[in-house]
Amino acid sequence: MDKERRLAATRAVRAGGKPPQSVTVPKVPPIYTSSVFTFDYLEQIDEVYEGRSPGYVYSRQRNPGIDLLEEAVCSLECGSEAVAFASGMGAITCSVLALVRSGDHVVAGRVLYGGTLTFFKDDLPKRGVETTFVDTNNLDEVRSAIRPNTKIVYCETISNPLMEVADLTALVEIAHSAGALLVVDNTFASPVLCRPLEYGADVSINSTTKYLNGHSDVTGGVAVFAPYVSGESACGEDAGGPAGTEPPAAKVRALAALYGPTPSPFDAWLTVRGLRTVDLRVRKCSENALELARFLCGHPKVGVVHYPGFESSPYHDLGKKYLSGGYGGMLSFEIKGGSLESARAFIDSLSMVELVPSLAGVSTTVSHPGKTSHRAIPLEERKTYGVGDGLVRVSVGIEDYADIEKDFRQALDAVPVR
Ligand SMILES: Cc1ncc(COP(=O)(O)O)c(C=O)c1O
Structure with missing residues (x-):
């Protein structure tokens, strides 16, 4: 290969590969399509992994644009932390899977989005987790369905497709007194109408495919978590949550980083743009x-x-x-x-x-x-x-x-x- 061609090959690979220096920042954050981030020296990898320096490693785990989406939805839902997914079902299945293990039990509404019902009915039993379906508006039925091994009570703020409104405070009371978490699918209400964490729910999930993005051009989901033991939520309220060893948000984030149902940076960007008008x-x-x-x-x-x-x-x-x-x-x-x-x-x-x-x-x-x-x-x-x-x-x-x-x-x- 002659010298000129070699130089062209190198220039093609290298030129224009670094973000430009600028003392001003873009009014709108860019789309961070990069799947991976560069390090200046080997030790920096430990510094970033261990949180001693701010930074990113690999976009399946974290990406700046996806962080911005999580921050925005977390703020809307008045939560303490959020994890974004490539779909609402990704958010629901990964959140539940991270919070139960074989031998556990779930109490769920019988009127829910069909995909969620199928997950509870057909998929969780294969993993040794049984679900009892109840009318979540019949609080006696919910109470009697609780077992010593119940780990999650699950409902939709407004049920799909019958528009029943859940009594969140009562469900929180039942779940927490059994040592279980209340996980709420807030998709139909959206955080504009209801913020379940303000009523004590532990996890609020939105399929961002729906109102949050709002333009039928993105598939996505975000799970938002209440402060685990005690602390300030984005709205300055202590949303509570039963005490335990590892915070639910950390469990869900770890599972998501492992399974990899990560949204694309472009979808995250579109969703943030969409939610400006939600x-x-x-x-x-x-x-x-x-x-x-x-x-x-x-x-x-x-x-x-x-x-x-x-x-x-x-x-x-x-x-x-x-x-x-x-x-x-x-x-x-x-x-x-x-x-x-x-x-x-x-x-x-x-x-x-x-x-x-x-x-x-x-x-x-x-x-x-x-x-x-x-x-x-x-x-x-x-x-x-x-x-x-x-x-x-x-x-x-x-x-x-x-x-x-x-x-x-x-x-x-x-x-x-x-
Ligand atoms: C209430 C509700 N939750 C969750 C989902 C699943 O969301 P996605 O299609 O983004 O996976 C849907 C989908 O229609 C839904 O209606």
Whole structure:
């Protein structure tokens, strides 16, 4: 190889490889795509690993942009520490797996996101962990399900897809008096409406795929932890938590660093950008959802409507207690008779509103839990708690409300009267 070519090869590899020197910092933090970090000398590796010098080693373990996402969600949830994941399910499964071991027991809500139910029902037993499913709003049932080896009580702040609101304070009391942790999936409420750690929960998890990112272009999840024994949370409150040897956050971070369900730096960056507007979006979604729920309730073809914003909802009082700034952008309903045919006729007649098996983007979408999130749960089982094939779930967006109602009205008009 001649000298010129050799130089070109080296320059191609080396030139432009260091961040520029600057006394000013970018207004918006960059996307730290680097998978690894460079050290000036060998001892520096020990210094960074042992926390004696600030720094990063390897992005599966920690990355500056992912740290910023964790800091932002931790602050929103008023927690003491957060761990980010490549999906909401990553956050749920890794958090639970890090906090239980073979022989332990979990008490979980029977109405939860379908993926979470499948994890508790089918995956945890293979690891020697049994789950008892309960109606988390029936506190006697929760109490009687507790066993000496119960390590986690698990619920969703607002349940998917029935919008039941959990009585967080009561569940904390039951969990802690049994020496267990309360782990809450806060995805449907988002920290805009509820911060479970403020009520004493130990872990609050968000699928950031939903409201926190909010633009349907990222899959992610973040678990946020209360101070373990005692200390200041991001909002200056002591959120408590039972005492023990190793803090839950440390256990979850260690498991995540080992298993590697790390989000991509670009997704972390997009999520931080998305969450800058989460407060505005969630409030507007909630406003539109309340109006839509009222419209559906008054419509002659509509049967049950699940939304905690109604005074008549069995979850209204809990909603008033735990949700602030609105009752959320999610609702679900059945056409009278509750058949799959009428749900199909309605969904297929929508024109602006899209059929999307996710939620919490800026646009209004509908989903069919039986065919999507709860597909793996047998119909006969789902029907016992109200998730039949006639159930339509709505994620209300931030459009002008009149346009949402117009589309729902024309789609309901198209549903044959039976
Ligand atoms: C309430 C709830 N929790 C968790 C998840 C899982 O999140 P992800 O899809 O980001 O894994 C979902 C997904 O729809 C959900 O609705």
